[in-house]
Amino acid sequence: MANISLKNVSLAFMVKQDSGYNLKDILVGGFFRKHYRMPKQVQALDDISLEVNDGERLGIIGHNGAGKSTLLRLIAGIYQPSNGSRKVAGRISSLFDIALGFEQEATGWENIRFRCYLQGETPRSVDNKLQEIADFSELGEFLEMPVRFYSSGMRVRLAFSIATAIDPEVLLVDEVLAAGDMAFQAKAFERMRATIAKAHLMVMVSHDLERTAELCNRIIWLEHGKVRQVGSAGEIIPAYKEWTRIAASTGKAKPGGTVLSAA
Amino acid sequence: MTDYLNEIWRTRFFWMSLVRMDLRAKYRGSALGMGWSLIQPIAMTTVFCGVSATLFHQEIASFAPYVMTGLTLWSFFSQCTSMGCYIFHQAEAYIRQHPAPMAIYPIRLMLANTFHLLIALSLAIALSIWGTGFPGILPLLSLVPSLLLIMIMGWSISCLLGILNVYFRDVKHITEVALQILMYLTPIWYPEQLLREKGLSWLVNANPIVPFLTLVRTPLLTHEVPSVEMYGLATIIAGGFFLLAALNLRQRESRLIFFL
Numbered sequence: 372m373a374n375i376s377l378k379n380v381s382l383a384f385m386v387k388q389d390s391g392y393n394l395k396d397i398l399v400g401g402f403f404r405k406h407y408r409m410p411k412q413v414q415a416l417d418d419i420s421l422e423v424n425d426g427e428r429l430g431i432i433g434h435n436g437a438g439k440s441t442l443l444r445l446i447a448g449i450y451q452p453s454n455g456s457r458k459v460a461g462r463i464s465s466l467f468d469i470a471l472g473f474e475q476e477a478t479g480w481e482n483i484r485f486r487c488y489l490q491g492e493t494p495r496s497v498d499n500k501l502q503e504i505a506d507f508s509e510l511g512e513f514l515e516m517p518v519r520f521y522s523s524g525m526r527v528r529l530a531f532s533i534a535t536a537i538d539p540e541v542l543l544v545d546e547v548l549a550a551g552d553m554a555f556q557a558k559a560f561e562r563m564r565a566t567i568a569k570a571h572l573m574v575m576v577s578h579d580l581e582r583t584a585e586l587c588n589r590i591i592w593l594e595h596g597k598v599r600q601v602g603s604a605g606e607i608i609p610a611y612k613e614w615t616r617i618a619a620s621t622g623k624a625k626p627g628g629t630v631l632s633a634a
Numbered sequence: 635m636t637d638y639l640n641e642i643w644r645t646r647f648f649w650m651s652l653v654r655m656d657l658r659a660k661y662r663g664s665a666l667g668m669g670w671s672l673i674q675p676i677a678m679t680t681v682f683c684g685v686s687a688t689l690f691h692q693e694i695a696s697f698a699p700y701v702m703t704g705l706t707l708w709s710f711f712s713q714c715t716s717m718g719c720y721i722f723h724q725a726e727a728y729i730r731q732h733p734a735p736m737a738i739y740p741i742r743l744m745l746a747n748t749f750h751l752l753i754a755l756s757l758a759i760a761l762s763i764w765g766t767g768f769p770g771i772l773p774l775l776s777l778v779p780s781l782l783l784i785m786i787m788g789w790s791i792s793c794l795l796g797i798l799n800v801y802f803r804d805v806k807h808i809t810e811v812a813l814q815i816l817m818y819l820t821p822i823w824y825p826e827q828l829l830r831e832k833g834l835s836w837l838v839n840a841n842p843i844v845p846f847l848t849l850v851r852t853p854l855l856t857h858e859v860p861s862v863e864m865y866g867l868a869t870i871i872a873g874g875f876f877l878l879a880a881l882n883l884r885q886r887e888s889r890l891i892f893f894l
Contacts, residue, residue: 385892449729449731467731469731472730474655491645
């Protein structure tokens with residue numbers, strides 16, 4: 372039984388304008404206070420409670436900086452909540468930032484293995500999938516070459532083929548519907564649909580409202596890190612569209628909130 | 635705690651394949667490949683031995699294995715130190731995609747360096763057999779626990795510096811300078827006695843790397859098992875660094891990603 376349970380989850384973190392601290396900040400900052408750029412506190416998620424059960428297909432919508440991707444990463448366990456509790460039952464498969472994280476010097480074949488191992492596969496289970504992943508990516512002989520020589524489109528193809536070759540229990544998807552060139556996109560969307568059908572439970576983030584409505588049976592609308600509304604796709608998406616239209620005409624549709632824009 | 639170790643074990647295929655890749659990538663496209671791992675310590679030992687034999691009138695047969703063990707251990711520790719600063723930055727894309735235990739990234743670096751250490755060390759053992767004769771089974775076996783301590787020390791150093799450098803970007807520059815200085819202050823290619831005779835014993839005693847050097851050199855050069863005190867001292871140092879690294883990791887692991 373796959374299940375996600377979030378209780379009063381908040382996430383706040385400090386963001387420094389440049390990442391990390393350096394010697395100059397501490398020495399110079401101590402003498403000339405005004406030059407010292409204080410780290411800013413960002414409240415990315417604010418008191419979110421959420422229950423997702425087996426069979427549900429949840430879509431997260433909201434404007435830029437509303438906390439959609441952060442929420443997804445928190446469910447994945449990449450971010451730990453600063454307050455509240457997170458419980459996830461079932462093996463998590465996450466599809467985000469998939470075009471990143473290739474070992475540049477390693478070949479396509481080797482990278483398929485690294486990725487699969489990271490997703491919890493064993494050498495034996497990877498052996499069974501290797502050919503299927505290679506075929507779907509249509510990269511052929513390029514798989515013998517180091518990934519360093521791949522174009523960005525080729526990387527996305529490879530990443531997508533690996534990421535969707537799994538049998539997911541809890542599937543987390545962030546904006547990967549647009550993968551590769553036109554021909555590959557159609558194929559990728561079919562594959563995505565099949566993967567989602569296999570998953571026990573799915574949570575996705577997308578700006579494509581039509582696709583979201585098509586793939587999800589429940590929608591959560593986030594605003595400034597808070598839940599604004601939860602309900603069926605037929606209920607929430609028209610309301611969200613209406614709000615966006617009004618916000619655009621009154622100039623209120625700025626990305627993020629006052630603090631969130633610092634992120 | 636057990637959960638954490640289980641997670642490390644569960645992701646073993648991932649980090650082991652990365653170690654293998656690091657080793658292969660290092661020599662990819664070079665004609666001699668792994669041969670370079672042998673040539674480098676040989677060349678360095680030859681040069682330092684030549685210089686020392688002339689300057690300090692050392693006897694080559696016993697001094698060559700002394701220099702070679704020094705050089706191999708030094709290059710292990712200095713690699714763990716200088717590359718340790720980058721481990722979490724290098725793994726950023728993985729960290730952002732998958733919540734794997736962070737301890738595996740220092741393991742990756744430590745294991746790749748251990749491999750080179752083993753190659754060079756077997757060469758040093760061969761050299762010492764040639765120079766001073768077979769040390770005996772027990773002294774040779776005493777290298778196994780020593781090596782374990784050295785690996786723990788290597789992991790701890792890279793983990794600590796990796797965390798530090800995420801928060802404080804000057805660390806990598808500081809360690810570069812510190813390593814340069816430490817290289818001259820450590821009895822790697824000159825006899826330890828030289829410092830002690832000059833009244834600089836404290837410099838040898840304060841150096842955390844020296845006990846590990848002694849652990850490896852004693853069986854090869856004097857054909858004796860290192861003293862219990864020496865093992866104790868090395869265990870305290872490695873254990874101390876390990877605790878410091880593990881506690882830091884435990885406390886900061888979940889927040890590290892916000893500073894990458």
